Amino acid sequence: MGPGNNMKTSTVVRYTLTHLFIIVLGLAMIYPVLWMVVSSFKPNNMIFSDPGLIPKAVTIENYISGWKGYAGTSFGKFFANSLLMCTVAIVGNLISCTMAAYAFARLKFAGKGLWFAVMMVTLMLPSQVTIVPRYILFNTFGWVGSYLPIVVPRFFATDAFFVFLLVQFIRSLPKELDEAAIIDGCGKVGVFLRIIVPLAIPALVTTALFTFLWTWDDFFNHLLYLTNPPIFSVSRALRTFVGDAGAVVNWGGALAMSTLSMVPPFILFFSLQKYFVQGITTTGIKG
């Protein structure tokens, strides 16, 4: 009994210590985020002096002053703008990337090997190498100062990441289902709509999620193309809190609106966690 009991105790101690270590480290990691949320409810003059998490006074003043936004446009409008852009981007990616992925994963056609290799190369291509000509192109279309340069490319599967993700997923689906559908008289389009799309829903959710996140958090393209305040996205609008010399005028408002900007990604992440993990592990890219 003795030795066995001892071993049990030492195992329990070891596990407790491991748990404790993970928890302490985890807390340290998310401390800045927690502090940001708490500080956004502190009066402006207390934010600077207090590294603690328990506010000595609570106010929603920062949310009121931050919500006023920039150049007469409120954050309500910025949130609406971002949501609109994300929604259209998701629709675009879902349609175009799924179509391309179906072709690559299931159909036979001349040049398939070449195009697939090309697609994989574009996955690693730094976007800077296309950004200047795209800008000139969109400018000649008169699109600079609108959402079009950000959402239209999504209808042409320019995020190769998702094509790759969906190819991987569709390849893992049993081929027998396609064959059965073909015997039942389905064409290639029928197989796509009735078999592949419904079965690929988990991967489609992952695609929608990451499209949302990347469009929500994107800054570079928003900086280039969203040139006037009424069409600013949330991330573009947050930048207006930081002056050109890097000074922040209204810290309280900045922290309050920053906190609010994190709410949508947060909700999505915690409600759809498994799709995140799947997206990351099946492709292993970005994040």
Place this chain on the structure above:
Amino acid sequence: MRKMSGIVKFLRRNAVAYIFLAPWLLGFLVLTLYPMVYSLWLGFTDYDFTKPDSTQWIGLGNYLKMFGPVFGLDEFTASTGEVTRVDPYYLKSLSVTFTYVFASVPLKLLVALAVAMLMNQKLRGVPFYRAVYYIPTLLGGSVAIAVLWRKLFEKDGLVNGFLGIIGFTDLPSWITNPKYALWTLVLLTVWQFGSSMIIFLAGLKQIPQEYYESASVDGANKVRQFFSITIPLLSPVILFNMVMQIIYAFQAFTQAYIIGGGSGGVLNSTLFYTLHLYIQGWTYHELGYASAMAWVLLLIIGVLTAIVFRTSDFWVSYGTGE
């Protein structure tokens, strides 16, 4: 007749597939291939966004502008006869970016691997912990976090607040001190190790437990097991993570832009490559020069990726036995 039926046959075989492929193919041709060729050409011109009609071919002018200082040049005469000043900040942006990439990527992967191993035990609550550790990655790329980061590392920021409690005095403003500013960005990147951690964790789960058990029986200690079982079996995953993180790190922009307030920060200490490219292209309208810079970035990334893959012969094993 036979030829006709050949075409019909080809169309019959391929038409449906190409219809499915059409959006991607069109996107690739118009939004990727054409821009690449176009920007390659732009890189040899003095294209100015405010006066595109006076664009001239200047040969290697833009590249001399970048690398002139390496040859001790301050200015040079372009093929158009115009005397051009070299870019005094280009090499700085290159060194800032290389320092950033080679500090942040290995550190990030090390932390990710360590945490993944910590979580790869029979513990309760791992999915929850994993989610908490992923939070910085979820939010880290945003403008919001960059704004927060400024606040944390300012003179009267949270970090100095804590250091003050432990007894440190006379602390600098980390964000505006050229010695430390870049390292706050490295820290910000390492902090976002969540994706790599999840990938490593998935990789670790693939390693059969029996390997470790039989190694223990043979008397191999934990360190030995780590180097002769974990690392070799995980090496393809490490390689993949490393390549993607390097590519990704070279393109970092948002955090440096926000923390530097739209510039390269004090003494250009955080002048990332893409930030410099943006300033040249969109503040000074020199899109020709910006295009040349983009192509150099592409070459740097391509060469580095090739080198990593080459060296991988020595340290990556694909499980084909000892």
